[in-house]
Amino acid sequence: MKASEALALAKAADPDVVSVSSQTQIARLWAGMGSIVRLQCKDSSGNSRTIIAKHINCSNPQSFGDQRKAASYRVEATFYASDYCKELSDFGICCRGLHTEDNGKGDITILMDPLPNHTINFMNGDVAEAAIRSVAKLHAYFWGNEKANAAVAAGLAQQGTYWYLDTRPDEYDSMSNRGLSGKLKKVAYAIDEALKEHKFQTICHGDLKACNMSLSSNPSYVTFVDFQYLGKACPAKDLAYLFCCGMDVDGDFMGRQEREYLQLYIDELLLNNVGRDKKIPLPTLEDLKEALDLAYCDLFRWMLGWGIWGNSFLQERVERVLSDGTIEKLCQ
Structure with missing residues (x-):
């Protein structure tokens, strides 16, 4: 995304952000419906800040499977904007939701804190x-x-x-x-x-x-x-x-x-x-x-x-x- 767009999103998530030093795509979503990007930011005190941006484009889904995926992203956006997410993030069950945008036509952005550690590879x-x-x-x-x-x-x-x-x-x-x-x-x-x-x-x-x-x-x-x-x-x-x-x-x-x-x-x-x-x-x-x-x-x-x-x-x-x-x- 353009630098100006990244900064606007970061500031929506945290008004204290003054700059975005880098953008790194860390995953692509199923069926080409978007991507997940890591924004490395600086706040007004010079401290580093990481914000995760999940960009979704699920406008006009045609197949039954794509309609299922589009509905699922709307559910996820609802969750990250909810009090449920705020309370569960206090328990450490999920990342804190910072900001969501949904134009009602399938363009959705979810901003959240990063995971506290690397994802798990082996679970026993x-x-x-x-x-x-x-x-x-x-x-x-x-x-x-x-x-x-x-x-x-x-x-x-x-x-x-x-x-x-x-x-x-x-x-x-x-x-x-x-x-x-x-x-x-x-x-x-x-x-x-x-x-x-x-x-x-x-x-x-x-x-x-x-x-x-x-x-x-x-x-x-x-x-x-x-x-x-x-x-x-x-x-x-x-x-x-x-x-x-x-x-x-x-x-x-x-x-x-x-x-x-x-x-x-x-x-x-x-x-x-x-x-x-x-x-x-x-x-x-x-x-x-x-x-x-x-x-x-x-x-x-x-x-x-x-x-x-x-x-x-x-x-x-x-x-x-x-x-x-x-x-x-x-x-x-």
Whole structure:
């Protein structure tokens, strides 16, 4: 962008900025819809200041996929301009939003503070536990239908995550009608409905890959970015994606590690006051395992139409759930 444009944006984010010394593109957005730029600035006292600018151009999206992406960027802009972002950034869960611009025609700019550390490349051990604590803290903030519905009314997505069935008709149609894929295809809508109506609801991040987080200033937690798919969902959907696509799990994940991670998640929910109100109960280990069975099947349904990736335990888990009668019980 022109130097004058960069300075105007930086001053909108921080009126004390007097100059922009450099602009560095650090990422391009999906489908050529823009870029992320790092602005190195100086304030009136001569101090250095870094501002991240996310520029989005999603005007007149044609394909179903591009329409989904355009809607997701509007959700993200809404989040960074909200009190939700301000309060969650105080907890270290997200970067502080500084300024947003949206001309209503698909040109959107989001200005924010940078991540406190480099993005994560390998997630296990203490880093994995930090991620789980942060997911629990995010979920606790929006826990329950009342809070989640209020967030949707404020502009977050009616459905969180990017793989939910309503937004993936092409992938559903691409699923084979035979074998495991055929079995899952037959119950896909029942699973989707069971997750929508599940007794536990919150606002999910929706894309918990390692590259969308860094260690926070408190190493017991992480800081998230990429809030495009922030919306209402059963919390197990975030956990399923994190376990399958975000973490580096060991060979005994289903026998031991999953249980330990779920207990850590429950402990963090409790620390953040979930369960203190009897109307909004704290989930048990058994509650979360049942919800995860639904969420694992839901995630694998999308993968069977799009491409399988992530940790290999997922297919084994789905095969078991579909063969032992678990799914029929959960979808009743």
